[in-house]
Amino acid sequence: MTRLIASLSALLLMTAAPLADPTADYAANCQDCHGANRLGGLGPALIPETLGRMRGPDLGVVIRDGRKATQMPGFGEVLSEEQIDSLTDFLKQPLSEVPEWREADIAASRVVNEEYEAVENPVWSSDPMNITLVVETGDHHVSVLDGDTFETLNRFPTPFAVHGGPKFSPDGRFVFIMSRDGWVQKYDLYALQEVGRIRAGLNSRNIAMSADGKWLAVANYLPMTLTILSTEDLGVAAVLDAKGKDGTPSRISAVYQAPPRESFVLALKDVPEIWEVFYGKNPPQFGFAHDWRIEGPVKNEDPFPVRKITTPDYLDDFFFDQSYEYVMGASRSGEGGQVIDLVIGRKTADLDLPGMPHLGSGITWKRGDTTVMATPHLKEGTISIIDMKTWKTVERIETLGPGFFLRSHENTPYVWADVFFGPNKDVMHVIDKESLEIVKTLRPVEGATVAHVEFTKDGRYALVSVWEDDGAVIVYDAATLEEVKRLPMRKPSGKYNVWNKITFSEGTSH
Ligand code: DHE
Secondary structure (H helix, E strand, C coil): CHHHHHHHHHHHHHHHCCCCCHHHHHHHHCHHHHCCCCCCCCCCCCCHHHHCCCCCCCHHHHHHHCCCCCCCCCCCCCCCHHHHHHHHHHHCCCCCCCCCCCHHHHHHCCEECCCCCCCCCCCCCCCHHHEEEEEECCCCEEEEEECCCCCEEEEEECCCCECCCCEECCCCCEEEEEECCCEEEEEECCCCEEEEEEECCCEEEEEEECCCCCEEEEEEEECCEEEEEECCCCCEEEEEECECCCCCECCEEEEEEEHHHCEEEEEECCCCEEEEEECCCCCCCCCCCCCEEECCCCCCCCCCCEEEEECCCCEEEEEECCCCCEEEEEECCCCCEEEEECCCCEEEEEECCCCCECHHHCEEEEECCEEEEEEEECCCCEEEEEECCCCCEEEEEECCCCCCCEECCCCCCEEEEECCCCCCCCCEEEEECCCCCEEEEECCCCCCCEEEEEECCCCCEEEEEECCCCEEEEEEECCCCCEEEEEEECCEEEEEEHHHHHCCCCCCCC
16 A cells, blocks of 8 residues: 555656656747757857856756846746756757858848938047947947946947957947857947847857958858858858868867958867968969968959968967067967968967967067067966067966956056956956066955956056946056946946057057
8 A cells, every 4th residue: 555655656746747858848948039959049049169158157047047137037937957957958969960051041140220320420429439348248238438438328239148359340430249159240339229230150259350341250160161241231241161171171269350461360270270361452472382272273253262371280369460470379289389470371489388378368568679478378377478579488477366368558557467267356467567567456346257458548547347247347547556437337348449449459459
């Protein structure tokens, strides 16, 4: 009898808590917003390439409780803990097949803002060159700040999970913003209106603007392509497959603009090559070097000829000297790096950079009769200083932990360096550019992550992010290092001043 009762209660329990079937649970609860193929719709893509990069609460917690300030509701009442766990595991699996995402698919995704009206002049009276954008990842918005008064001129929604620096048109009027799901948004800063958006990839890394402002290149992981958009109307100009010289497909880690060369330079994740994609009318004539070649003949009608340079190692994070002849590349293994001369298409030096340098955040300045470059390390509490004539490391500055971003400005004697990782994530070091000494360590909010700095056009003020959901941008006097103002923001990440960006200030990443 007792045994019968036990079996009956077990049966009852099983009926109360249905067996987890993540495919069915996904179809019933998630696919309307996230797409039948998990590649996104109204909601973001639910694939490891995107989810693995997201900071914030665990996936299971988001499924159970929802995501604050978004349309993601909680499913804790609908799904059991077991169902949530198996759904979480299911979403962490890569897609068995990555669908095509070619010109036609990209073009079909384009959304034009029907309400957009172009204006002759800005609808505001601020200095157009001192406009500063703040990407607020807490609720996926961008705030447009007047860089003199720090008033917010507008706050507009972006696609979900913006990553990398927005790119301005050369006149500073339009800005292009990319999300990890491959959406590119065009926004008119004069009209304070979105112009439109397009999905250039399914999982993207970053974007780069051509020197003439005509083209925007989008580096993709999924699929393994470079999408080139016309900035005018977000039309698709080209989709280039990333395949190494021997045909091996590769993810594109990042694309960079090299204005004097009229080219985009690509860092590739899966092949030991650097690519240069030319968009100028007269791409350099090739044929004089030995270890690189053009894929196929360069025809005049080929708008984007590709040059593939073989490198002795996999290099996937770049920094350029101000002339854009030399590219410093960090080794994919995280140990060391190399300097490649883009003119001759060859490695010219090795870099002594252990501890995963984050070259993308590098900055340069004149020190004595040379130019130095500084880079943080993602796995070491150090900032390396490299002489750009000899490529030797001249100093390693010890910090309170590994950092992510560095910033300076031509008009300030200091470099600002965050400590993004570890117990001291709440500090910001201020370093003297001559002595290379830490002159002050700021701790504006005990326990809160403090990261990423941007300067106003004249370098007088430094804007620092308190990278928390109820965060802030703190404005510091860049000379006295005193706090001037605190602007409440939702997990502000990067900040971008129009002037510093369009003039390629040496104190900012390009
Ligand atoms: Fe970034 C810029 C790569 C993780 C915030 N990040 C960049 C750029 C690259 C890059 C190649 C330069 C693009 C540009 O601006 O055109 N980032 C990577 C990674 O490989 C890494 C380590 C792992 C990954 O997720 O792919 C990584 N990045 C992060 C984060 O976790 C950060 C802190 C939070 C987030 O938003 O995802 C982050 N990355 C940023 C920001 C910039 C950026 C804010 C722009 C900095 C700037 O000042 O220009």
